Amino acid sequence: MSEAVLVAKDLVVSYGSQVVLQDVSLTLQAGTLTALVGANGAGKSTLLQVLQGQLAARSGSVHCEDVPIEDCRERVVLMPQRSRIDWSFPITVREFVALGALRSPARACCEREAALQRVGLSALASRRLDALSGGQQQRALLARALVQPSTVLLLDEPCSAIDPPSRDQLLRLMRQLVSVGHTLLVSSHDWGEALDLYDRVIVLQGRVLADGSPAAVRRSLSGLVDPGNHCCG
Template identity: 40%
Template sequence: MTPAIEVTDATVRYGDVLALDGVSLTVPRGRVCGLLGTNGSGKSTLFKTVLGLVRTDRGRVHVLGRTSAAARRAGLIGYVPQSEQVDWAFPVRVHDVVMMGRYGRMGPRRRPRPDDRRAVEAALERTGLAELAERRIGALSGGQRKRAFVARALAQEADVLLLDEPFAGVDRRSEETIVDLLRSLPAEDTTLLVSTHDLAQVPRLCDDALLLQRRVLAHGTPAHVLRPEVLMEAFGVRTAPEAA
């Protein structure tokens, strides 16, 4: 079967900065792959590579057997960006943010149909945000904002979800909600690529893990990747850090 995500030998530069160096990654359908690495190790760049938002010097990317552009056009990829990349002053309600997940399915006038409303209500419900639907996104806590973006990705009903640090700046309760929710998705045949600094969540959340440091340092089961000698090489510490 065609993998959900297939990156082959990707090299990405920003001017003089080599951000990814010959990175290959395969995520089979219905699996959860954790993306680990220190700040600046290339995690966000790898997401943008899968999305086709950065130019690769070398390498190929396929999402469900299609090019990134074709997969995005078909609405197959849902993306929760890192918080730093979102303008929180933008005056939209939580409900509107989640509805954006449906835009790809709507006509140019973006008039929601009953299916769209149902998908948005269900996503708000699953992320525990139904009561906050009318609030402005900027008025929410970090954890609630993250959940709103996860809800947007859920409403999209995409086959492949890319989540860039969904637990950063998030309270414990939101983190637990998000982990439980994400863990329930692969049963529905959704494939996930999730970056995180929270190594303690990895065995619970992920089927596989990939440790990145511009190139792939380790790739395999969480137990294989979270070995002390491997973490030592990437993080320079013997025990799992709280935040890298």
């Protein structure tokens, strides 16, 4: 089995008196592609923020390579939902990607160009953000995440509201990243996509309902979800 790179234990998260996540535990193995599936309001985005250290849990712990996440937040990069970005900001794709760089200017320049090439945006690097399609915006977000020296990438709904060809291209990119050693946890509300395209599926609804291979999750949740509806609820 691969080495565990991110481990969360017994997470409880609340907003005021409302408990959003209850006793959530998970372990991500190095070089794996995992889907975090749940309906809107299931706590997916909240969990990703806790795993990255942006949001503190009421109780429980998160460690990346045995180090508390509070001491190594740079090792875990969270790619936000596309809808949370102001795409009208007057900068180019290259400038947008450079915003993710944490290293020296010379090193950051090389990593920025490598990230643009990896996601297939080198030819569009001088284009303004507001001229990008939805799929291109998602790839720009991924490039910005890749310029950071991370151990784990957390992607929040990257395949939402983009056309099927763009979704397929993005999924191929994610698979390529895994093949060279990256570890990805990708949130999605699309049950069918998760079962068809990911190595492992974690189903979340305030707590972990199922966690395992797509086949095992399908069996364990056969009475709770409707695969034909392609939605987990």
